[in-house]
Amino acid sequence: MTTLSISNLTVKLGDKDVVQDFSVELSVGDWVCVIGPNGAGKSSMLRALAGIVESTGEMHIDQKDLRKLNQKSRACWIAYVAQEPVMPQGMSVFNYVMLGRTAHLNMLATESPRDVEVTNYVIDEIGLHDFVDRDVATLSGGERQRVAIARALAQASPIVLLDEPTTALDVGYQQDVLELIDRLRKEKKIAVISTMHDLTVSGLYPDRLMLLADGKTVEQGEAKSVLTSATIKEHYGAAVDVLDSPNGPIVIPVRPNN
Amino acid sequence: MTAIATVRKLPSATWLLSAVAVVVTIVIGLSVGAVAIPPMDAFKEVLSHLTNGKVDSPLSETDSTIIWNLRLPRVLLALVVGAMLSSAGCAYQGAFRNPLADPYLLGVSAGAGLGATIVIFTRSENSRWELPLAAFVGALAAVMLTYLLGRSAIVGRSSTSLVLAGVAVASMLTALQTLLQQRNTDKIREVYSWVLGRLSTAGWGDLKLVTPYILVCIAVLILYRRVLDIFSVGDEEAHTMGLAVGKARAAIIVAASLGTAAAVSVTGLIGFVGIIVPHTVRLVVGHSYRALLPIATIFGGVFLVLADVIARTALAPQEISIGVVTALIGAPFFLFILGSSKHGSIT
Numbered sequence: 001m002t003t004l005s006i007s008n009l010t011v012k013l014g015d016k017d018v019v020q021d022f023s024v025e026l027s028v029g030d031w032v033c034v035i036g037p038n039g040a041g042k043s044s045m046l047r048a049l050a051g052i053v054e055s056t057g058e059m060h061i062d063q064k065d066l067r068k069l070n071q072k073s074r075a076c077w078i079a080y081v082a083q084e085p086v087m088p089q090g091m092s093v094f095n096y097v098m099l100g101r102t103a104h105l106n107m108l109a110t111e112s113p114r115d116v117e118v119t120n121y122v123i124d125e126i127g128l129h130d131f132v133d134r135d136v137a138t139l140s141g142g143e144r145q146r147v148a149i150a151r152a153l154a155q156a157s158p159i160v161l162l163d164e165p166t167t168a169l170d171v172g173y174q175q176d177v178l179e180l181i182d183r184l185r186k187e188k189k190i191a192v193i194s195t196m197h198d199l200t201v202s203g204l205y206p207d208r209l210m211l212l213a214d215g216k217t218v219e220q221g222e223a224k225s226v227l228t229s230a231t232i233k234e235h236y237g238a239a240v241d242v243l244d245s246p247n248g249p250i251v252i253p254v255r256p257n258n
Numbered sequence: 259m260t261a262i263a264t265v266r267k268l269p270s271a272t273w274l275l276s277a278v279a280v281v282v283t284i285v286i287g288l289s290v291g292a293v294a295i296p297p298m299d300a301f302k303e304v305l306s307h308l309t310n311g312k313v314d315s316p317l318s319e320t321d322s323t324i325i326w327n328l329r330l331p332r333v334l335l336a337l338v339v340g341a342m343l344s345s346a347g348c349a350y351q352g353a354f355r356n357p358l359a360d361p362y363l364l365g366v367s368a369g370a371g372l373g374a375t376i377v378i379f380t381r382s383e384n385s386r387w388e389l390p391l392a393a394f395v396g397a398l399a400a401v402m403l404t405y406l407l408g409r410s411a412i413v414g415r416s417s418t419s420l421v422l423a424g425v426a427v428a429s430m431l432t433a434l435q436t437l438l439q440q441r442n443t444d445k446i447r448e449v450y451s452w453v454l455g456r457l458s459t460a461g462w463g464d465l466k467l468v469t470p471y472i473l474v475c476i477a478v479l480i481l482y483r484r485v486l487d488i489f490s491v492g493d494e495e496a497h498t499m500g501l502a503v504g505k506a507r508a509a510i511i512v513a514a515s516l517g518t519a520a521a522v523s524v525t526g527l528i529g530f531v532g533i534i535v536p537h538t539v540r541l542v543v544g545h546s547y548r549a550l551l552p553i554a555t556i557f558g559g560v561f562l563v564l565a566d567v568i569a570r571t572a573l574a575p576q577e578i579s580i581g582v583v584t585a586l587i588g589a590p591f592f593l594f595i596l597g598s599s600k601h602g603s604i605t
Contacts, residue, residue: 050498075500088490090545094263095487102488103500108481110548116264123263132263155499 002062002158003027004191009057011041011048011215018044019055020215026208028158028189031182033202035195035226036212037236042195043083045212046161049193050080061159075103079152083163085144087136093147094132097122100154122154126180142173149180153188160185162194166201174198178205199240203227203248211235223248268549276556280337283563287333288325290567292575300325331462336566336580337559338465339457339521340531342472344558346514347532348551349479352486353510354405357537357595358421361397361518362529365427369400370519371527372431372438379442394519396431401515403427457525457566457580464524475517476555482510486547528562528581530588535561537595 004026011019019041026032034042048055051074059066061077069077079100087096100122101115111119123132126146131139136147145165152160165181166174182205185192196202202209203223211219211226213235219226227249229242239256242249288300295303299316303325306315315322343361350359361367373396377389404427408420439446485506488496493503522528536554543549562580565587569578 047494052494052497071497071502072500075498078498080495080498082495086490086492086495088487088545090540091487091490092266095266095546098265099488099491099499102496105484107485107502107506110484111265120263151499 005060007058011044011055026191028191031192031206032208033206034210040212041215046163078159079155079157080161081148081152085148089137096136097150100151122150126150141168145177159191167197199251279560283560287563288329331465335465336562338472340562341555341559342517342521343531344535345479345555346518348536348554349514353507360532364424365400365404366397367527368428368431369396370522372396372435374523375435389523393523397515397519468520471520475513478513483547483551530584534591
């Protein structure tokens with residue numbers, strides 16, 4: 001079983017540690033969700049894992065040191081979906097999803113029948129049949145996320161990083177996308193690390209939550225232990241009620257009583 | 259599982275049409291000029307040369323000389339130079355994710371011009387082998403400078419800032435070139451005709467000098483066509499997909515700049531080909547560089563041959579500089595592209 005372990009990941013931006021000593025361990029099939037107020041360092045942490053920004057600390061997959069891999073080999077292990085993936089004008093959904101095969105191709109090679117097959121498989125899996133010829137730039141927010149997730153799936157990496165996959169979406173699309181991620185991680189044995197904005201939603205699907213504040217991990221564990229009104233008050237400065245439900249804690253903003 | 263879709267290949271009709279376009283423009287280029295020669299006769303003349311006389315040429319000796327020693331090398335030079343400028347335009351547009359990128363607008367041509375001018379002034383006529391090299395160094399330095407300036411905080415980062423930086427760099431390099439000219443007035447005529455772009459002094463020699471450079475550069479750019487598509491999602495996402503973004507961009511810029519330098523080292527400054535042709539071809543074959551790059555390369559050649567025909571005939575017997583013709587067509591076209599690309603949306 002493939003296990004990703006991160007210890008003491010630190011990201012510096014100028015003199016400031018925007019992420020400080022972030023540590024986590026997860027195996028394929030797990031979904032860890034990182035929450036925290038704006039500017040807490042959630043995105044920086046994901047971007048460091050994806051290799052976009054410089055960081056220090058240890059990153060291993062099983063016994064393999066990720067820092068010793070070049071970008072191409074690293075991409076075979078970790079895929080990343082940006083908060084707002086760039087959708088190039090004039091590119092078909094099929095060609096966009098097939099971009100995910102880049103990690104498995106030499107720079108100057110063109111896709112083999114095998115890459116086309118994988119792309120078709122992913123398109124089938126995510127139910128994008130009716131879209132294959134659409135121009136990605138014309139897709140709606142929810143469709144864009146699905147297509148970007150398809151691209152990450154075509155990359156065939158056991159670890160997928162998702163930066164606020166549902167922030168721009170209305171509730172129906174949110175559910176579609178989250179159900180999709182949940183199904184894929186279980187069926188395809190993928191470890192997912194996501195960031196999320198909506199606290200109630202973050203309690204619904206992921207196995208574990210990690211609360212970041214000012215770059216530091218201040219709480220972690222199951223949703224019901226992290227999402228308490230005291231914790232949210234302390235780190236978000238927000239007055240909320242937290243109700244228990246069979247699906248997980250429900251966070252309701254209330255008027256602060258001064 | 260049944261295949262849902264597969265890689266779209268260009269229909270073979272596109273290739274056939276491109277080949278026909280090339281042959282037809284070559285024949286037009288051969289037959290039009292001060293002495294009009296019927297297209298079929300011009301065609302047979304070339305065939306006769308290629309088959310070592312197995313096909314009889316219907317032309318007199320004078321006309322035969324015009325076709326074989328004057329027009330054919332000129333037409334072929336226009337073909338390879340146009341192909342190079344167009345493919346370089348495509349490559350810059352992809353690598354910089356900027357629809358306005360063009361060898362001329364990025365200052366590449368001006369950089370190459372300065373390098374070439376220095377060689378013209380310091381070397382005698384028969385030892386010009388350094389010309390492409392000097393033009394290349396100038397071209398590469400200019401494109402680096404433009405890119406750094408365009409990215410820097412001074413001018414901000416948008417699709418127009420790169421072009422503004424290019425204009426600044428080009429002006430500076432052109433000024434340096436003018437300064438050199440003023441200090442070497444004896445050769446000013448040679449440099450002046452170079453700056454305006456010309457195919458008229460072309461003989462087989464020029465063609466033989468630059469064709470190898472150009473063919474290699476075009477081949478390299480075509481090899482990178484899939485990578486140019488990956489660039490379209492932006493550096494960060496391309497990086498997470500496993501593309502060595504920096505290396506790939508450097509290779510593309512070097513190939514495009516070397517080819518441009520080789521082209522302008524013999525023809526002088528010919529602008530806008532890299533804007534006009536790729537954008538027109540995009541309307542037909544779409545945005546993917548897999549199809550765009552090869553087709554725009556072919557039609558870049560076709561375009562420049564036709565532009566040269568206009569240059570030769572519009573004010574006959576006088577010749578207009580080819581650079582003037584492409585700029586007259588290209589500048590309004592450029593404004594159109596500038597207007598239709600949203601401000602700063604593509605960086």
